[in-house]
Amino acid sequence: MTTPGRGLHGHVLDTLGPAITAGEYPPGSVLRTDELAQHFEVSRSVMREAVRVLESMHLVESRRRVGVTVRPKTEWNVYDPQVIRWRLAGADRPHQLRSLTVLRSAVEPAAAGLAAKHATPEQCAELTECALGMVANSRGHKLEEYLVHDVAFHRVILAASGNEMFARLGDVVAEVLAGRTHHEVMFEDPDPAAVTLHVQVAEAVRAGDEARAEELTRQITAGALQELDILAP
Amino acid sequence: MTTPGRGLHGHVLDTLGPAITAGEYPPGSVLRTDELAQHFEVSRSVMREAVRVLESMHLVESRRRVGVTVRPKTEWNVYDPQVIRWRLAGADRPHQLRSLTVLRSAVEPAAAGLAAKHATPEQCAELTECALGMVANSRGHKLEEYLVHDVAFHRVILAASGNEMFARLGDVVAEVLAGRTHHEVMFEDPDPAAVTLHVQVAEAVRAGDEARAEELTRQITAGALQELDILAP
DNA sequence: GTGACTTATAAGTCTGACTTTTTGTCTCTG
DNA sequence: CAGAGACAAAAAGTCAGACTTATAAGTCAC
Numbered sequence: 001m002t003t004p005g006r007g008l009h010g011h012v013l014d015t016l017g018p019a020i021t022a023g024e025y026p027p028g029s030v031l032r033t034d035e036l037a038q039h040f041e042v043s044r045s046v047m048r049e050a051v052r053v054l055e056s057m058h059l060v061e062s063r064r065r066v067g068v069t070v071r072p073k074t075e076w077n078v079y080d081p082q083v084i085r086w087r088l089a090g091a092d093r094p095h096q097l098r099s100l101t102v103l104r105s106a107v108e109p110a111a112a113g114l115a116a117k118h119a120t121p122e123q124c125a126e127l128t129e130c131a132l133g134m135v136a137n138s139r140g141h142k143l144e145e146y147l148v149h150d151v152a153f154h155r156v157i158l159a160a161s162g163n164e165m166f167a168r169l170g171d172v173v174a175e176v177l178a179g180r181t182h183h184e185v186m187f188e189d190p191d192p193a194a195v196t197l198h199v200q201v202a203e204a205v206r207a208g209d210e211a212r213a214e215e216l217t218r219q220i221t222a223g224a225l226q227e228l229d230i231l232a233p
Numbered sequence: 234m235t236t237p238g239r240g241l242h243g244h245v246l247d248t249l250g251p252a253i254t255a256g257e258y259p260p261g262s263v264l265r266t267d268e269l270a271q272h273f274e275v276s277r278s279v280m281r282e283a284v285r286v287l288e289s290m291h292l293v294e295s296r297r298r299v300g301v302t303v304r305p306k307t308e309w310n311v312y313d314p315q316v317i318r319w320r321l322a323g324a325d326r327p328h329q330l331r332s333l334t335v336l337r338s339a340v341e342p343a344a345a346g347l348a349a350k351h352a353t354p355e356q357c358a359e360l361t362e363c364a365l366g367m368v369a370n371s372r373g374h375k376l377e378e379y380l381v382h383d384v385a386f387h388r389v390i391l392a393a394s395g396n397e398m399f400a401r402l403g404d405v406v407a408e409v410l411a412g413r414t415h416h417e418v419m420f421e422d423p424d425p426a427a428v429t430l431h432v433q434v435a436e437a438v439r440a441g442d443e444a445r446a447e448e449l450t451r452q453i454t455a456g457a458l459q460e461l462d463i464l465a466p
Numbered sequence: 467g468t469g470a471c472t473t474a475t476a477a478g479t480c481t482g483a484c485t486t487t488t489t490g491t492c493t494c495t496g
Numbered sequence: 497c498a499g500a501g502a503c504a505a506a507a508a509g510t511c512a513g514a515c516t517t518a519t520a521a522g523t524c525a526c
Binding site for chain 2: 009045048049052053055056057073074076077078079080081082099100102103105106107109110111114163164165166167168
């Protein structure tokens with residue numbers, strides 16, 4: 001996670017960003033730099049820096065004589081980790097979680113397949129270690145410990161794929177998994193079948209069995225999707 | 234494409250961004266705001282805005298008493314369209330194209346499957362229109378016209394999936410397809426088999442045949458991957 | 467060598483004046 | 497009355513300079 005509030009402009013972003021991504025300002029809304037600066041009690045320079053950042057995320061557009069206009073949702077940089085975090089913290093958290101889970105379902109099987117081809121011995125070892133950690137914490141309401149190993153497992157898979165675009169989705173997957181454990185209904189121990197699947201994926205990757213690693217991971221993500229459908233049909 | 238050079242800080246970014254993403258400044262390199270401002274002949278306020286943007290892309294980190302340090306590649310926001318564009322324009326263009334093509338291969342089949350479920354009649358119509366446009370321009374060195382329809386086709390698929398994360402990859406796919414036509418070896422007419430596949434995908438989506446749309450799209454992206462392997466084994 | 471103190475440094479912040487672009491309006495003319 | 501052109505106002509953009517703050521690094525006593 002990046003350091004939040006590193007400076008005044010960071011504080012402004014921590015308020016404005018969530019507000020915009022939450023849809024508090026409908027698309028086309030016009031903000032004025034000076035007014036915002038007054039409202040947040042910062043200088044115009046600081047406010048301008050904040051606006052520049054929002055602009056780089058395509059959340060707003062700054063035009064002379066007009067002001068800072070909010071862009072429609074369809075133009076936002078929805079892959080920006082900061083934007084993802086803001087949206088996960090806001091009202092459309094469920095919708096965002098669903099989008100990300102669908103993305104996961106597409107990416108992770110492919111990543112697992114590549115990992116079976118490219119994973120280093122170290123990564124294989126790490127993978128089995130994570131899987132064992134999941135097994136060890138799969139019973140007795142040790143959800144937090146389980147989560148740590150689950151996140152680590154998927155991070156290793158994504159990194160071992162050798163594709164940097166996949167690797168950078170590690171944070172996203174972490175958010176989704178953490179969200180599931182912390183905010184959704186997850187009082188019970190994790191599904192034993194899912195735990196077994198993770199162990200098997202680790203085996204398949206170690207064995208270099210591309211097709212099997214992909215298929216098993218597909219089953220894992222299918223489970224995650226199913227879980228969503230049960231919670232919010 | 235976003236408007237380039239919208240203001241002085243934009244011009245600075247157009248130079249600094251490509252330089253950093255091209256690896257001209259190795260990770261850990263320290264830049265100083267004042268020096269940069271002098272070098273680009275802009276005021277410090279402008280330079281600071283540019284640095285803030287680079288910081289939001291995780292390309293650099295600004296710390297007091299130290300300066301602006303370049304972050305390692307692994308921390309960059311590689312999904313930022315701007316970063317993608319910079320890297321595609323630079324030296325590791327081939328590497329970047331490969332990464333994006335692999336991402337495509339994971340995402341597009343899934344998107345096509347969802348599109349078969351969710352596409353509106355209008356989107357289906359648009360899709361067949363695009364496919365027909367591809368057929369019409371598949372012979373006689375009309376590569377530009379073909380590209381336009383090809384890009385439109387994949388954009389519609391991604392949008393029709395109903396998943397906003399998928400939809401926002403439209404620009405990425407457009408870049409990849411354009412790159413293939415413009416910069417890689419592509420003197421001949423497109424592969425007739427690929428053209429046929431597109432027509433069939435349009436049919437499958439219209440028919441609501443999820444599995445078939447997914448499988449056919451998988452064949453399309455597999456072809457794109459194979460193409461890469463031929464060009465750069 | 468270790469710890470506390472000092473200092474130099476570069477980012478961070480604020481302010482006020484000035485410039486530039488753009489849009490809405492107003493008028494002039496056909 | 498409509499269209500073209502001139503005008504004025506508004507808001508972002510730019511700049512320069514002074515000041516503050518955090519902190520890495522060096523210094524000195526112990």
